[in-house]
Amino acid sequence: MIAEAGLAALWLAAALALMQLAIAAIGVRRVMAEPDFQTELSGHLLAAVRPVAIVQGVLALLAMVLLITVFVRTDMSVLLVAENSHSEKPLLYKFAGAWGNHEGSMLLWVTILGVAGAAVAIFERSLARATLIATLGAQAMIALGFYAFLLFSSNPFTRLDPAPVDGQGLNPLLQDPGLAFHPPTLYIGYVGISVAFSFAVGALVTRDVGPAFARAMRPWVLGAWIFLTLGITAGSYWAYYELGWGGWWFWDPVENASLMPWLAATALLHSVTVLATRDGLRAWTIMLAVVAFSMSMIGTFLVRSGILTSVHAFAVDPERGSFILALLAIYIGGALLLFAARVGTVRAGNTFDLVSREGALVANNLLLSVILGIVLIGTLYPIIAAGFGTQLSVGPPFFNKAAGPVALLLVAIMAAGPLLRWRRDEAKALVARMAIPIAATVVALAGFLIFAPGIDLLPLLGLALAAGLAAASVAPLWGRNLRRTPLFTYGMVISHLGIAVSLAGMASDSAFTQATLVAARVGEPQRVGPYSVTLDGIAPVIGPNWSALEAHLSARRGSGAAIQLRPQARFFSNPVTSTSESAIATMLDGQLYTVIGQPDGAGRWQLRLWWKPFVTLIWAGGALIALGGVLSLLGRWLRERRARGREAEA
Amino acid sequence: MRLWLPLLAFAALLAVVATALYKPADRAVHSALVGQPLPAFRTEPLLAGRPGVASAADGKPRLINVYASWCLPCIAEAPQLMRLKAAGVRIDGIAVRDTPEAMRQFLARNGDPYAAIGADKDGAVQLALGSSGVPETFLVDGRGHILDQHIGDIRADEVDGILKTLGQAR
Structure with a gap:
């Protein structure tokens, strides 16, 4: 019953999104011609656009809550639950398991989108009425595409008959508190950017690009950017301690997929400030909103289609990939078409000198765009090369060499920017400041x-x-x-x-950073950085669904007290996986990072030790x-x- | 025109990812040994009355099948090896960490396509060949050069390809 109610809520929400789009499409012209247009029947219909957006958000949220309910109750007659959950799983992972899979994560996407649309409808007061209606129309159009995706090719509420006795369980690597927070954080970021995109489309439709529009859009950009920042930071630390490779950023395609929207959102954040404060950079701001959303769609696409090899190994699925690709083509292609056709008619904004706050912000935007371009090309290059029959992967050496110097230049500009005056400034005065x-x-x-x-x-x-x-x-x-x-x-x-x-x-x-890889005997001290690390012994440990060999290490700095570290080599039985659980000791001036590897059969154990000053x-x-x-x-x-x-x- | 550039750039981007979606990239890691001569090795016979395997070439192409009686995919592969043998291909086996007793039972149950079977008691030959698991099959031409390294069991639809590769090498 719960699953059917969830599906019904999803269909109703989709129907309301269609209605919202239809009302907005019909209404926006009338309101543009006559801002206070209100009288006839169609006027009353127009007044419905806000409530419809709100109810649509509530229904999407209801569908998500119902999906979480079937996961928490471990209702095995729902296919998705049987495939991804298990009755013995801790409650937190039953809860988070609802979005630890393709269908559930797409439902989370539309839920956040619907709730964001409702929030625009409730809280947005400063935007011109026509632009608001056009914005809600654009928002409905995005939502409609994702509802169609869910209902026609990724239904999370499909029943399974007969129901199995128990489920297949969640990938053990995903059983980490990180899973509960990492995807929703990034999704809120991605979807927040979609709201900025809807604002940009709304403003293009009504040709109303100005400070009021920028002020209305800014909180959404800022909010999305905060969540993206948190998501990327947390994801980086998660990879650092979970993978046991000692690195904090791997230029993995899926990492890049979250970095690219962040770069675009950072640029947008700064250009929207110029638009709000000085009424400059009109077309550029609109363009950036479109680019930022296309980067988050491409991010979703790369993650969900599995076309790139990544540590985030999702299955390759051409059908779902094509669906997202089609949505990408419609939304971004449509927005760029609108941009090309309309932006010429948007009045040019205010101008400014090269040496000015705006000048520094433009430089910031250009440099961020260059980095974005480097990351985009590096990420997609293996695909392009495969088209010419070459098999290759693009790794850290390219990204670090290409993006590093640009990033440092950006830092230099960033230092100067806030010390410049708006509109016009003196180079000499800047040097003094x-x-x-x-x-x-x-x-x-x-x-x-x-x-x-x-x-x-x-x-x-x-x-x-x-x-x-x-x-x-x-x-x-x-x-x-x-x-x-x-x-x-x-x-x-x-x-x-x-x-x-x-x-x-x-x-x-x-x-x-100092690193060492040694074959250590029990009792033999090893040096790394200021520490002397001794292997005291190896002991077997049994967990709920894994067994492990745990190294007992004691680390000493000079004559100080010993710190105990317990890295593990874990073996999961179902599915058969082995993982390295690193042990990290955090000090004020850095981290000691230890990983245990294989025995050599002669009483020695492979130990990887890192001393990483100030890495935190x-x-x-x-x-x-x-x-x-x-x-x-x-x-x-x-x-x-x-x-x-x-x-x-x- | 300037304003249409972003749309054109986006169309190009879309074309790139669409190709990748419909023409999945070849993710196989190709052996660096392909085109190289076989690394030198020599194995003792595993079964009495049948020779062992060595890297020396005798002018005829052959398959070198790295396998074991304890390996399940090797059983799945056996019918394909029998078909290859029937087509006139010489197949040399390298039995990894195996015993004569277990091997005799394996051959009795699954068929015996092997002209020679070498014993690789500690996996040293497997390592020398750059093979990481069983089964793996090396296609070797008459001069002793590796034509291809087939990782995993040979499927029914792959037999013709192997025959073709060997046929061209003659």
Whole structure:
């Protein structure tokens, strides 16, 4: 019964999305011609567009809740549950198992989309009526495509008759608290960008591209960007401790699939600020919104179609792949067609000098676009090469060499940007304001050259620029009354500081990491960095669905107390998999990372040890970047609420 | 015209991913040994009365089948090897970590296509050949050069391809 109710909710939601699209398509012309158009029957119909969007969101949410219910109750008569769950699974994984599979994750996608559409309908007050209607129409069109995908090719509520006694269980590698949060976080990010895209399409339809539109779109971009930042940061740490390879970023296609929307959203975030504050960069902002959404669709496509080889090994499925590809072609192709046809008629915005806040933001956008291009080409190149009969993979050497220098240039611009005035500024005055950051960069550069010679060029520049950026990012607060400084300025300061912190962690990891691979006998101490690590013994351990060999390691620094580490080599019986569970000791100045490998048959064990100074800064920086986003969002919201309060009084 | 460029770029992108979707890329990792001479090796006979296998070429193409009596896919592969033998192909077997007793039972049950069977007691020959599991089959031409390394069991629809490759090598 529950599954049928879920399917019914999904059909109803799809029908409402169709209705929402139809009303918007008919209504938007009338409202454009006559903004207060309200009188006839069709006027009443028009007033229905908001409630329809809200109910559609509620129905999608209901379908998701019902799917979670059948998972929590482990209803084996539902095919999806039988394929992906097991009665013995802990409750958290029954819950998260609802989206740990293709159908469930696509339902989560439309649920977030529907709820976001409802939120636009409820909270959006500042946008012109016609643009809002067009935006909700675009939103309905996106939702409709995904409803069709779910109902016709990925129905999560399909029944299984007769019901099996128990299910097939969830891939043991996915039984990690990370699964419960990682996909929803990224999906909220992807879908938030779809709202920005709908705004852009709405504004193109009504030719209403201006500061009011930018202010309405900005919170959505910012919110999506915060979730993408969190999702990428958490995903990176998850890969770091779970894979046991000691690395934190592998340029894996699916990692790139989440990085590309983030790069586009970061660019969009900055260009939408220019549009909101200075009414510049109109066409470019629209273009970026389209690019950002196409990157998240391509991300979904790459993940779901399985056309690229990746650690995220999803099955290759041409039918589902074609469906997403068709949606991609319709939405992005349609938006670009609209862009080409319409943007010429959007009035040009304000202009500005090269040396100005806007100039720095444009440079930021261009450099982010270059990095985005590098990542996109690197990710898709194996496909292009396969078309010419060559088999190859593009790995870290390409990405690091190509994107690294551009990223460092971007950091330099980022340091200067917030210290520039809007519209026009003097290069000389900028240099004066940048005196302390430049000094910090030079001092750091000299310090590392003298005290730690032999660092590669890129990490060296990274460390020096991180020092400079850290100084520059707090510079906008100098000489200001800190209590009267708006919250969104703090947001910018903290986000930029987060980039400096993260950059310092990345550079430190690649410059100072010490690694050793040894065949260790019990009792023999091994040196890595400042630590002496001794293998005290190996003991077997039995888990719920795995067995493991656990190494007992004690690590000592100088004459300090010993730290105990317990890395495991785990063997899962069903399906047969072996995994390395690394053991990590986090210190103030870095992490000791240990992995146990194979025995050599003569009483020695393979041990991999890493000493990674300040590597934790990478994820601490990521958290700071997201925190800055939250403060900025909160600051804008408070300011708008105050402004509305003043309007109400007047 | 300028404004249409993004649409054109997007169309190109779409074409690239669509090709990948409908023409799945070849993900097989091709052996670096293909085209190279067989690495030198020599094995003792596993069964009395039948010779062992060595890398030396005698001017005729052959298959070198790395297998074992304890390997289930090798049983699935046996009918295809019998067909190849019937087509006149010489098949040399390298039995990995096997015993004469177990091998005799295996051959009695699944058929015996082997002209020679070498014993690879500790897997050293398998390692020398760059083979990572059983069954694996090397197609070798008359000069002792490797034409192809077939990983996994030979399926029924792959027999003709193997005959063709060997036929061209003659």
